[in-house]
Amino acid sequence: MRTRVLLGCLVLVLLLAGCGGGDGDGAGGRITLRFQSLAWQAESVEINRELVKEWNATHPDVEVEYVQGSWDSVHDQLLTSFEGGEAPDIIHDASDDLADFAYGGYLADLTGLLPERLKSDIPQRSWETTTFGGGIYGVPFLQEPRVIVANAKWLKEAGVRIPTPERPWSWPEFRSITAQLSGDGRYGVAWPLKEPVSATLNLSLSSGGQLFHRGADDKVTIRFEAADEVMPRTVHDQANTDRSASPTTLGSGGSDTLPGFFGGRYAMVPLGFSYRQQIVQQAPKGFDWQVLPAPAGADGLTQGVSPQTLSIAEDSPHQREAAEFIDFLLRPENMVRLALGDWMLPTGTQALKDPALHTTENDWATGTALAEHLRSAPAQSVRGYPEWKDKVATPALQEYYSGAIGLDELRERLEEDGNLVLARYQR
């Protein structure tokens, strides 16, 4: 009897599944656009859904279907969808993931699709993150600087100078302060460098480090020069000479350092600006924290970022409508809502002026002050960069930071092994 009931249920479930087929495309001339969003935090998902709802309420002829994607698998998923001609019309991704898709012809060139309002609202330095071979393949709309989250009480008690965006610490000053804060099993800083390459390249821009140099023949070569050394040498010396950086967190992700930070083991943790949300959620009651700008070098507070982007699939039959939706989504007031939901900074200059992004609550103002210093992350348009990053730079930097190799060997591996990798892509 029980078996029969189970079999009956199974047949019913399968029938229900069969009834659910079909693509659900709009009828009566109505266009349906699929918008794959990577928003994942509760507030951010809610705002994205609200905006889609608002669009659908005011655009009866163009319906947008909200689909939630995942950061973890977006590249493989999109690649398969592009190959199969089934990609979403509007694609949320990060600028450092776009180069392969843009060069592969999967993304639409937005140059003639976007309205002037949007083009002029976003600064050229942000457009550079999504410009490949003369075409624009994504609209950069959210970005986050790397900042230092500090235990405010600890810093006050130590009497160190608190840096501001107007008067940041220099790299040597940062090193001496972390040394001053360390001792008795406590560390001045905990660098979460599980993924050391982007942190190193992006922060090295402050001292003028470029690493990737494009020649007159348009070919890129790697040169690890004096300006590229400043940031990695500081971290290396903090961890291995001064013992002011925790050696255990060098292999950790950002979230892994938070318990030690809350527990009073580290005075400071360099993190992305959006980590403030986790800190607000998880910090013990009364824990006094603050956001500080990353140290400055010869080029001031400049640092590299890979903004979040919105692109349109080349195969989308409704590119104009998709561009109109992007324009709607990125109106200044909507960009502010998206930024607040994701705890990040908008790229739009109008949105950046919004008072909600200049409050001292959760140190929004400190991050907003850094927006003008953000540049395109080095190498994100260099072909072969992902392989160089995984096979050459990540192990070399990890070994250098842990003290296993010195600066000369780091240079040799980044340059010699790295240029061999890049050469294969530039024949």
Place this chain on the structure above:
Amino acid sequence: MRTSRTGRAGQYLALLAYLLFLALPFLWLISTAFKPPRELGSLHPTWIPKDPTLANFRQAFDEQPLLHAALNSLTAALGAGLIAVLLATPMAYVMARHRTRLARAATGWVVVSQAFPLVLVIIPLFLVLKNLRLINSMPGLIMVYVVWALPFALWMLVGYVRAVPPELEEAAAVDGAGRLRTLVSVTAPLLAPGIAATGLFAFVTAWNEFFFALVLLKSPERQTLPVVLTHFIGAEGVADLGPLAAAAFLATLPSLVVFAVIQRRITGGMLAGAVKN
């Protein structure tokens, strides 16, 4: 051969340690699912939450359509399990009983097909399903899961069929039973544990599968549980740990229930008649 009392105690201790080792991730998952955010960020985490909460479960259900996704997963897993068994059983019988060159070649192919990496098949498969208009449909996903599970299911069942003595079938034939009657009344009951184990394998494989579901299902209302679980994970591996643990804990329950229900049948069936009373 008798084992000394100390030796047996050592064996039990080793077994207990192994079981504990296996259980640790699951226990950690349960513990995390009931912890408030501030305990998740503690430098000295405790196994038993100091201030247990159901907020993670509430948040998980509020943010994601977990029940709907679970129903989708259940549909795909049950469908894949059932169809895989229906297809694999007669195929396995033929391969085990008729040792022809073709059967040997088929067995070899089954073994080789296990070595195909996922990335090799996903794009051709995607295109085939697209031409069949089965992208974004549950029947399409079930078909993929069946194809994916079939080689191993076949391999498993061939072993079970070979374990059934052919003499029993011959005896049934001597008693006047036809081929079909022999298969249904004699062979099938003896194969029941193997069929259950194979179905369970196909069910669990489909229940846990992520990448095919991610790529083949476009509409949010068709997404399965593993796909929906990734929605709690952000860029660079940052995760909303509490709700993720709560949802992942719930996602493991159906597999455990199915195991609990079927396990007794598998072991019971396997041992039936093993010893002459």
